[in-house]
Amino acid sequence: MKRTSFRKRLDSDQLSSPAQRPWLSAGICGVLAGCAGLSLAQGAGVPDQLAPMAPATVGGFLGQRLDLWRTHRLPRVGEDAFLLQGFERPPGQHVWQGEHVGKWIHATTLACVAAPDPKRQALLHQTVARLIATQAPDGYLGTYLPANRFDNPRDPKARGSWDVWTHRYVLYGLLVYDRHFPDPNAVAACVRIGDLLLRTFGPGARALNEVGTRAGLSSATVLESIVMLYERTGEERFLRLAEHLAEGVERNPALRPTDAMREGLGVTVCGDGKAYQLMAVMLGYAELYHHTRRRDYLETAIKVWEQIREHHTYVTGGPWSYAAVPAQNAECFAPPSFFHPTNCVETCSTTTWVQLSLRLWRQTGEARFATEAERAMLNHLVGAQSPNGTDWAYHTMPNAPSRGYESAITCCASSGPRALELYARHLAATGSGALVVNSYLPAVVGLDSKLGAAGRFVIEGRYPFEPQAALRGELTQPAELTLHFRLPAGVTAMDVVVGGQPQALRPTPAGYLELKRTWRPGEKAVVRFEFPLRAHFQTGRDGVRWVAFTWGPLTLAQDVVRQVDQPEVVLALDEKNADPAAWLRPVTPARDDGLPRWRLTAAGHRNVILQPYGSIGASGGAVRTMFPNHR
Ligand SMILES: [Zn+2]
Known part of the structure; x- marks a missing residue:
C-alpha cells in the first residue's frame, strides 16, 4: 500500500523565521480580516486566528480526569467554609486565601457548561451570590481588614500583600461565570472592583509595584482580568488602566519584561523570575495585544514563552524552577545550568503554562503552542492529580520520593482543575475556514x-x-x-x-x-x-548526565512501589549511539488497565518497568523519570 505519511524532524521548529510568522508581518490586518466569523467584542483589536470549539463530550483519558475532579474535588472545595470565610468574616486565615473562590468559580463554571448537573450548578450560583454579597460599597471584594487593604497607602505590610492578587481571581472567576451564566450582578461587582483599582492605581495615583511580592509582579497579574473587564463592558477606562499598569511594569527596573527579552536577559530576572506570576502577566500582555494591536505586547509574550520552552521545561512539559540565588525561592525560573530532575514544578506554573500556550495558539494559530500545552497536560499536569479525585500535588518533579498529594485547599490544588477544564475546551478549533484537529x-x-x-x-x-x-x-x-x-507532541x-x-x-x-x-x-x-521511543539526555547541576525516555507524547517513569528493594537505577547507555529501542522492550500483554509499559533491557535492571508519568504515583511510592547515566 502506498504510504503517504507526513514526516518531520523532531527538533525542527514549526516556523523558523519571522518571515514565516504572519502575525509579525505588516500585512497582519489583511490576513486576519479574512478569518470569517472571528471577531472582537470591541472593534479596534486584532482578532484571534483560531476559535476553539468546545466538544460536546470528552471521553477516554481526559474524560476520566475531568470526572475525577468534578465528582470529588469540586464539591469538596465548594462546600468548604474556608472558600468564603475570609470574605464573610475578614481577615482571611491565610494571605492568599481569597484566590481560591475565584479559581473555583472559573473551573466550576466550565464544569457546569460541559457537564450540566443541578446540584453542582446550585452550588456555583450560591457561591457567586455569597461572594458578591460581601463587596464593600467602595468596590473592595477581598479578605483583608481595612488597615491592610491595597487602597491603604499606610499599610506597612503592602509589599507582602496578596490583596490585588485576590481581586485578579475574583474578577476572573466572576467574568468567566457571567460569560456562561449571564449575571448583571456579577458584572456590576466587577465594574466596582475595576473602578476601585482605577482610583487606587490609575494615572496620577499609587504605583502598583508598591503592593505585592516580587517588586509588584504578583499584583501585575491583575492585568489580564482588567482587560477581560474591558472586553465585557466596553468601558475604555479599563483598557487605559491596563495599559497604564503595563507601562508601570515596563518602567520598573526589577520587572521590565519587554526590555529584558530584547536584551536577551532571559526569564530569570523579571520579578526574580517568579514563574507562575511572570506567565500570568504574559497572559495580560496577550490580551492587551488582542485589544490594542500593539505588537510589542505579543512579541514579549512569545519571547517569554520561547525562553521557557527552550530552557525551563522538563521532558514532562512542566516548567521547572529553582532557588539559584538568595532572592529567589524554589518557584523561580533559574538559569538552565541549575537543571536537576528534583527541581520542582509548581502546579500553578504548569496550569499557567498551559493557559499561556493555549492563548498564544488561539492568537497566532501556530501549532507549536498547542503542542506544548499537550505535552504538559498529558504528562506533568495529570501527574499532579491524585487518582482519588480529591487530592493534588503542590510541587511535582520528575524524580520525587512521593507525589505529595494532599486534600488541602492550596493555590496549586485550586489551579490544576482549571487546566483540565480549559484544555478540554481546546481539543478542536476553527480558523482559516478549516476544522483544526488539535487533539x-x-x-x-x-x-x-x-x-x-x-x-x-x-x-x-x-x-x-x-x-x-x-x-x-x-x-x-x-x-x-x-x-x-x-x-502530536513527540510524534x-x-x-x-x-x-x-x-x-x-x-x-x-x-x-x-x-x-x-x-x-x-x-x-x-x-x-x-x-510514536518513536526517544532518550533525552541533560546534564544536571550536580554534573550527572541524566536520561529520560518518551514514547510519542508520553514521558515514561518508574513507579517505585517498594523503595527498599528498588534502589536507584544507574544506567550506562552510549549516548552517541542512542537506540532506545534496544534499551527498552515493550511489556506484553498490557495489564488490565491497558496502559503501555516497557522494561529496561540492561543487565540487572530487567525488573524496572516504565509507564506513562501521568498515570503513576497512586502507590504512594517514589517516582523516577530521569536516571543517572553513570555513577
Ligand atoms: Zn501553586
Whole structure:
C-alpha cells in the first residue's frame, strides 16, 4: 500500500523565521480580516486566528480526569467554609486565601457548561451570590481588614500583600461565570472592583509595584482580568488602566519584561523570575495585544514563552524552577545550568503554562503552542492529580520520593482543575475556514455552521495510549471540509486513511497537515501515528548526565512501589549511539488497565518497568523519570 505519511524532524521548529510568522508581518490586518466569523467584542483589536470549539463530550483519558475532579474535588472545595470565610468574616486565615473562590468559580463554571448537573450548578450560583454579597460599597471584594487593604497607602505590610492578587481571581472567576451564566450582578461587582483599582492605581495615583511580592509582579497579574473587564463592558477606562499598569511594569527596573527579552536577559530576572506570576502577566500582555494591536505586547509574550520552552521545561512539559540565588525561592525560573530532575514544578506554573500556550495558539494559530500545552497536560499536569479525585500535588518533579498529594485547599490544588477544564475546551478549533484537529483524545465535536457542514465528528480510540485514532464524520449530508491535523507532541509521522485510501496531506505554514476532501455521512478516517521511543539526555547541576525516555507524547517513569528493594537505577547507555529501542522492550500483554509499559533491557535492571508519568504515583511510592547515566 502506498504510504503517504507526513514526516518531520523532531527538533525542527514549526516556523523558523519571522518571515514565516504572519502575525509579525505588516500585512497582519489583511490576513486576519479574512478569518470569517472571528471577531472582537470591541472593534479596534486584532482578532484571534483560531476559535476553539468546545466538544460536546470528552471521553477516554481526559474524560476520566475531568470526572475525577468534578465528582470529588469540586464539591469538596465548594462546600468548604474556608472558600468564603475570609470574605464573610475578614481577615482571611491565610494571605492568599481569597484566590481560591475565584479559581473555583472559573473551573466550576466550565464544569457546569460541559457537564450540566443541578446540584453542582446550585452550588456555583450560591457561591457567586455569597461572594458578591460581601463587596464593600467602595468596590473592595477581598479578605483583608481595612488597615491592610491595597487602597491603604499606610499599610506597612503592602509589599507582602496578596490583596490585588485576590481581586485578579475574583474578577476572573466572576467574568468567566457571567460569560456562561449571564449575571448583571456579577458584572456590576466587577465594574466596582475595576473602578476601585482605577482610583487606587490609575494615572496620577499609587504605583502598583508598591503592593505585592516580587517588586509588584504578583499584583501585575491583575492585568489580564482588567482587560477581560474591558472586553465585557466596553468601558475604555479599563483598557487605559491596563495599559497604564503595563507601562508601570515596563518602567520598573526589577520587572521590565519587554526590555529584558530584547536584551536577551532571559526569564530569570523579571520579578526574580517568579514563574507562575511572570506567565500570568504574559497572559495580560496577550490580551492587551488582542485589544490594542500593539505588537510589542505579543512579541514579549512569545519571547517569554520561547525562553521557557527552550530552557525551563522538563521532558514532562512542566516548567521547572529553582532557588539559584538568595532572592529567589524554589518557584523561580533559574538559569538552565541549575537543571536537576528534583527541581520542582509548581502546579500553578504548569496550569499557567498551559493557559499561556493555549492563548498564544488561539492568537497566532501556530501549532507549536498547542503542542506544548499537550505535552504538559498529558504528562506533568495529570501527574499532579491524585487518582482519588480529591487530592493534588503542590510541587511535582520528575524524580520525587512521593507525589505529595494532599486534600488541602492550596493555590496549586485550586489551579490544576482549571487546566483540565480549559484544555478540554481546546481539543478542536476553527480558523482559516478549516476544522483544526488539535487533539486525538476521544471526544465529540459539533461542526460549526462557519465550516459549511452540519453534523459532528466523533473521535474514537485510546490515544495517547495507542498510536492511532479514528475520526467518524457524522454529517447530515456530503460536504467539502478542510481539516488541519496537528502532529502530536513527540510524534514523527502520521498518515490518514479514509475507506482504505491513504490521503494526501499538505503541510501548512502554521504547522498543520491539511486534508481537503468531500466527506460523505458516516465516513471514517483512521489516523495512525509513529510514536518513536526517544532518550533525552541533560546534564544536571550536580554534573550527572541524566536520561529520560518518551514514547510519542508520553514521558515514561518508574513507579517505585517498594523503595527498599528498588534502589536507584544507574544506567550506562552510549549516548552517541542512542537506540532506545534496544534499551527498552515493550511489556506484553498490557495489564488490565491497558496502559503501555516497557522494561529496561540492561543487565540487572530487567525488573524496572516504565509507564506513562501521568498515570503513576497512586502507590504512594517514589517516582523516577530521569536516571543517572553513570555513577
Ligand atoms: Zn501553586
